[in-house]
Amino acid sequence: MTDLADTVSIYPRLVLALALLVLASVARGQPDVLLITIDDLNDWVGVMGGHPQAKTPNIDRLAGRGMLFTNAHAASTTCNPSRTALMTGLRPSTTGVYTNAHDWRVAEELQGIPTFPRYFRDQGYQTLGAGKLFHAHTWSYSGLAGYNDTAAWDAFYPSVERQLPDEVSVPDLNRPVNKNPGFLGFDWSGLVTEDWAMGDGQVVSWAGQQLMAQSSRPRFMAVGIFRPHLPWYVPQKYFDMHPLDTIELPPVTENDLDDLPNVASNQQPERLQQLDMHDWVLGTTGAWRAAVQGYLASVSFADAMVGQLMDALDHSDRADETIVILLTDHGYHLGEKKRWRKYSLWEESTHVPLIVVAPGVTRPGTHTDQVVSLMDVYPTLTELAGLPSPPHLEGTSLRPLLENPNNTPWDHAAITTYQRNNHAVRTDRYRYIRYADGTEELYDHTNDPYEWTNLAENPSFSTLKVDLARWLPQKNAMPANGS
Numbered sequence: 001m002t003d004l005a006d007t008v009s010i011y012p013r014l015v016l017a018l019a020l021l022v023l024a025s026v027a028r029g030q031p032d033v034l035l036i037t038i039d040d041l042n043d044w045v046g047v048m049g050g051h052p053q054a055k056t057p058n059i060d061r062l063a064g065r066g067m068l069f070t071n072a073h074a075a076s077t078t079c080n081p082s083r084t085a086l087m088t089g090l091r092p093s094t095t096g097v098y099t100n101a102h103d104w105r106v107a108e109e110l111q112g113i114p115t116f117p118r119y120f121r122d123q124g125y126q127t128l129g130a131g132k133l134f135h136a137h138t139w140s141y142s143g144l145a146g147y148n149d150t151a152a153w154d155a156f157y158p159s160v161e162r163q164l165p166d167e168v169s170v171p172d173l174n175r176p177v178n179k180n181p182g183f184l185g186f187d188w189s190g191l192v193t194e195d196w197a198m199g200d201g202q203v204v205s206w207a208g209q210q211l212m213a214q215s216s217r218p219r220f221m222a223v224g225i226f227r228p229h230l231p232w233y234v235p236q237k238y239f240d241m242h243p244l245d246t247i248e249l250p251p252v253t254e255n256d257l258d259d260l261p262n263v264a265s266n267q268q269p270e271r272l273q274q275l276d277m278h279d280w281v282l283g284t285t286g287a288w289r290a291a292v293q294g295y296l297a298s299v300s301f302a303d304a305m306v307g308q309l310m311d312a313l314d315h316s317d318r319a320d321e322t323i324v325i326l327l328t329d330h331g332y333h334l335g336e337k338k339r340w341r342k343y344s345l346w347e348e349s350t351h352v353p354l355i356v357v358a359p360g361v362t363r364p365g366t367h368t369d370q371v372v373s374l375m376d377v378y379p380t381l382t383e384l385a386g387l388p389s390p391p392h393l394e395g396t397s398l399r400p401l402l403e404n405p406n407n408t409p410w411d412h413a414a415i416t417t418y419q420r421n422n423h424a425v426r427t428d429r430y431r432y433i434r435y436a437d438g439t440e441e442l443y444d445h446t447n448d449p450y451e452w453t454n455l456a457e458n459p460s461f462s463t464l465k466v467d468l469a470r471w472l473p474q475k476n477a478m479p480a481n482g483s
Contacts, residue, residue, distance in 0.1 A: 030218040031359065031385055032322040033120070034211070036309060037086075037222065038302050039079070039132055039229040040342070042331035043351050044295070050351075053248055055241055055300050058307030059353065062326055066357030067402055068367040073414035073426050074330040074374050077342040077349035080104065080135035080147065081417070082329040082374070087115040087134060087149070089378040089393040092417040093473040096480035099419070100135060103147050107480035113392055116378045118152035120220040123387050128210050130157040131203035131224030136164050138226075139184060157206040164226065167199040169233055176231075178287065183277050186340070188294025190236030195304060198234070200225050204305045208312030218385075219318070225305050228298030228332075230341075238297040238304075247289045247296070249335065251450055256337050259454040261439030263422075264345075278338040292334055323384050324357040327374060336450070345424035345433045347443075347451055350416045358384050361402050368405040371428050372398060373414040413471040420479060425471045432456075432468035440465065 043050030046060045047068055075085035081092040084104040092098050095109040104110055114122065121127040129152070136146025143164075150160040158165045168191055170177055176187035195201045207223045227234060257265045281287045306326065313319050333339040333348045342349045352374065356362060361384065375395030382389045383397045400408045414426040421436035431451065433441040440456035442465060455461050 029321065032219045032318050033125075033221065033381060033385060034309070034313060034322050034324045035220075035222040035381075036225065036306060036324070036326040037083075037133060038225045038306075038326070038328045038353075039227070040330070040332050041228055041299060041302060041328040041353060042348060043353065044299055045353050048353060051248070051250070051296065053242060053246070053296060055296070056303040058303045058310060059326065059355070062306065062310060062324065062357065063355050063367075064365050066324070066355060066362035066364065066366070067405065069354040069356070069372050069398075069401075070367055070369050071371045071414075071426075071428065072327070072352050072354035072374065073350040073371070073416055074328075074352050075416060077330045077344060077416060077418050079137075079329055083133070083135050084110075084147075086327075086329070086374050086377060087117070088113050089116070089375065089390070089395060091375065091394050091415065091473060093420075093423070093476050094394065096420075096477035098417070098479055100137075102480055104134075104480070105147060105149070109477060109480065114390060115149045115152055116381060117220060117222060118149055119382070119390060120385070120387075121152060121154065123385075124217060125220040126215055126217040127153050128155050128207070128219065128221040129153045129224075130207045130222075131200070132163050132226050132229075133222050133224040134163065138164060138167060155210070157203060163224070165199045165202045168193045168197050169231075178284075178290065180277075180280055180284075183273070183280070185230040186277060187230070188232035188291060188297075190239040190297070191233055193235055195235060195301070195308075198227075198301075200227055200302070200305050204308045208308060211309070211312040211318075212316045214317075223309060225302050227302045227305075228295055232291075232294035232298045234298050234301040238301045239293060241300050242293050242296045244286075244289060244293050247293050249288055249292060252336055252338075253450075253452050256452055259457075260441065261435065261437075263435045263437055263439055264433070264441065274333075274339050274341060274343070277340045278335060281335065281340070288335055291340075295332070295334055320359055323359070323381070324355070325377065325381065326353065326355040327377065328352045329374075343418065345416055345418050345422060345441075347426075347431065347445075347449075349418075350414070350424060350426065356380070356398065356402060358402055361399065366405055368401050369428065370401060370405070370408075370410045371412060371414050371426055372401070373412075375415075413468075415471060415473060417473070421476045423472050425468045427468065430464070430468060432465060434469065434472060442468075 044054040046056045047063045076082040080100040084097045134147045137143035146163045177189040331349045331351045379393045379397040416424040425432040431443045442456040443451040
């Protein structure tokens with residue numbers, strides 16, 4: 001047993017060792033990291049062309065500084081599983097974290113696994129966080145805290161016990177503004193307020209101050225922007241940027257669900273609720289166009305938040321030594337396949353923006369169409385920062401693509417999971433979906449970018465399906481702790 005005298009004698013040596021680690025990191029020019037996560041943003045971004053009326057000049061400007069991944073996909077189309085996979089480097093099918101209800105911190109498969117902000121802290125980085133990074137929500141006061149990794153941060157706004165600050169909103173008595181019959185949070189309205197008063201405005205203001213502050217250590221900062229998550233309440237000026245009478249609806253086809261297996265068109269309970277939502281939208285004059293306006297307005301607001309972060313970084317003394325990664329947790333439906341929100345294995349739910357700016361590695365204005373996954377972010381960050389990658393990671397470092405996007409061999413597929421044993425495999429050309437009951441979908445994106453024609457029953461594609469199925473996870477963990 002170590003007595004008090006031994007402990008006292010050891011402590012100065014530990015302090016000295018940590019100091020030497022920090023000095024070594026600074027001496028070798030270890031880069032800072034700025035991770036920007038945006039909630040529920042699909043490919044309706046100017047440089048991605050997901051909607052012709054998307055106005056995102058700041059995200060577009062960031063893409064112009066480095067590499068845009070045009071074919072990136074989330075590990076899950078539900079907030080908590082997606083963010084847990086991103087932050088831990090382990091797939092939902094490995095951890096059993098399949099739903100928003102489960103606190104990943106008590107999942108058996110994740111005990112002893114460091115999230116990447118905690119890993120960076122353990123490696124000598126100063127770690128700063130703000131906003132929704134791990135799952136959190138505004139539906140109840142308890143949801144504001146979410147599932148933060150409280151041991152990962154040197155400082156967090158508003159606090160490590162609460163990820164989301166108070167929000168400017170519509171008075172409860174006036175909700176829902178659109179008079180929907182009870183779809184939780186499915187609402188939109190312009191607000192008479194300023195950007196800084198919004199929850200995201202508070203988060204970004206604090207983060208900007210930290211970016212411009214001096215630091216004796218390399219710095220890892222993560223900033224979570226909540227919009228365009230529902231409800232779409234943002235300052236009125238962002239609605240004014242998208243006049244209602246000019247709004248274009250997403251392309252749809254009337255018989256889109258006719259060739260789908262039952263499990264896809266009637267998933268419980270989310271699918272039936274979303275069919276009800278779509279029926280309400282169709283039956284309410286102007287609601288579809290107004291909803292698209294609300295989403296576009298919220299996207300433009302989120303873009304303004306990105307702009308404030310980049311301005312703060314540019315006014316710091318570390319802009320040229322900072323890796324910047326922007327991503328979103330999953331995509332979003334706005335009526336495609338008669339669906340709203342996410343919770344599907346189709347392109348609208350899985351396809352996400354991913355931008356990487358790595359000084360000395362990426363070249364301005366580059367892009368790649370190679371398929372990648374958000375599972376690849378953890379190993380990419382560690383390699384770019386010059387850190388050893390933990391052995392548990394299930395993703396692949398993107399550094400080869402960052403260095404040479406045009407001539408790098410890349411035989412990879414992106415895997416997305418929605419609940420247990422339901423997976424989508426996305427390659428450069430195809431999307432293959434297999435559900436827990438064995439039913440399938442197959443889409444050829446070269447000829448069918450909107451996934452309107454399911455080819456799974458066509459015998460001509462039998463061999464292709466076998467080849468795509470090799471990417472399916474071999475492990476499908478039981479739901480963690482009853483989630």
